[in-house]
Amino acid sequence: MRITDWLTYTGIEQLKQMNRYYGCEIQRTHSKYELIRSLLQRIGNKSHLEEKIDRLNDQEFRFLQLIMLDQTPAYSMEELLAKGRIALNERQGQPRQLIVEALKRGWLFPGYSRQTQNLYYVPSDLRTQVCEILLKPYELEKNRRQIPPAVYRDEQKQLLYDLYHFLSFINKEIVRLTMDGAIYKNQQRQLFQTFYIKETPIAEKGPRFGFGRCYHLYPDRFSLLYDYAYYHRYFIEDENGYLCLTEEGKGKLEKKEKDSQGQDQGIEMVRFWIRLYKRAIPQLPMIIRWISLLAYPGWVKKSLVYQAVGPWMKAFYYESKESLYRKVLKMLVHLGVCMIGQEDDEQYLTLTPSGVKWLHGISAFRERAIEEGFVRNR
Known part of the structure; x- marks a missing residue:
């Protein structure tokens, strides 16, 4: 549902909290209509929303990405707490506080029916708007190219x-x-x-x-x-x-x-790879999501994509962040999800037609790491 619909199901007190956060002039009124109207004027203003996002601290910004870039329509409290722990990135803090702040900001809304009362939702139009804001720093209109590089590798099927x-x-x-x-x-x-x-x-x-x-x-x-x-x-x-x-x-x-x-076998191989590599690269789903957003349509520089995914990577024993990034891209090429090309000492990547279908057909965030018993059974 869109944010207008969610606001109509929201209580007066939460609407007032949201009005305070967005700096709306109407805060003391008891008119639900006036509270919603003033909120929509602010939330619908993209530059105002962008300004609010720019003021987030690192943990809040990571949490925003985790709930907005994951295309799952609804989250349980356990899933949100897990995302909160990831957002804290091993720093001190309370994951529950990130959820409370997200509710105050209108990023999340609790379900309103008996079937959905234990779930939390992101408004569909807000998610679209936030994704556009997250992509803005990468200046894709300028940095994407539609013409393939001089040489490229395509391993589909x-x-x-x-x-x-x-x-x-x-x-x-x-x-x-x-x-x-x-x-x-x-x-x-x-x-x-x-x-x-x-x-x-x-x-x-x-x-x-x-x-x-x-x-x-x-x-x-x-x-x-x-x-x-x-x-x-x-x-x-x-x-x-x-x-x-x-x-x-x-x-x-x-x-x-x-x-x-068919496509089913390819999708299953991609899903298996995510589960297998997730043990060493826990935030692989976020890395894949950023690649899918930046590398389609058209070709983008490999270095540009790293700017987005680098903060989600950690060195793994003998592997540096950079070598893990190269490994992820290499395997995505082997799986037929991406193509990598080169021209004038610069590497570029894009999604293949198969990759576009597969990454829109699965939620990498929902894939659990492969069973430890399978990996150790050697």
Whole structure:
């Protein structure tokens, strides 16, 4: 519902609180109509709302992003408290106070019916207006380009095709694991030659953990493929160390043509990746949301997007914020969500047509991190 509708269900005292916050002249009246009219004049004034947002402290600004950029229509109190804790960013403070202030400011409204009385809503038109204000500093009219850069990488559907190559390989070949639990490197090379996107077995001895069950054994893209197929029980690792295709896996191969034409499989792979990487990058949903807002329509500089997502990233053991950002973009390209291009020593990115459909079809904020037991079961 729009803010006009929500205000009509709001009590006199809350309307007066909102009038005080927005500096309305009419505060002492008991006329609900006058209180609503004065509020709409202020809230409907974009420059006035922008001025209020500019005055928020860091925690309040983070909370604003968390409730406005998440497209979920309604939140429970538990969800809002979780967002409040994220907004505090490990600093002292009370997450509940952020919710109280949001109610006073008219960012949130409690449900008014028996079915919705325990939920809190963001007015649809206010969310649109706030999103426009949040995007304003990035000057997208000036910084977006519609013409693709000189060279760019587009991997739409290729991860899905390579999933079938992997399952077909298990079906045709005898695949045995080493004592460490990895496919032998010679056989990895043989498998990777069948892929659309070639990778090489891991050679370096540096640390590799935190991004999946098999991340320490395989390169990034294949590690995701392996974990995805194993999680969905397309194959098993038997007690003798062999990979064996299951009935689910055989059925998957039989549906190859149908799946390759549809969107559902791609969406499921994106959702799985979010759940897998969320353990190491807890604010991945916010990062993805900012990318979807900035990188479509048209191409934007990779460095510009980092300005928005950088505050939501934290170093993870051996990974810096910058290397995590590169990893996220690389995997979004592998998943067919983004394209990355280069021209004149500048990198650009945009959403693919598939990425636009997928990111509007799921709420990354609703995806729970993958079960710890799955990651540790190695």
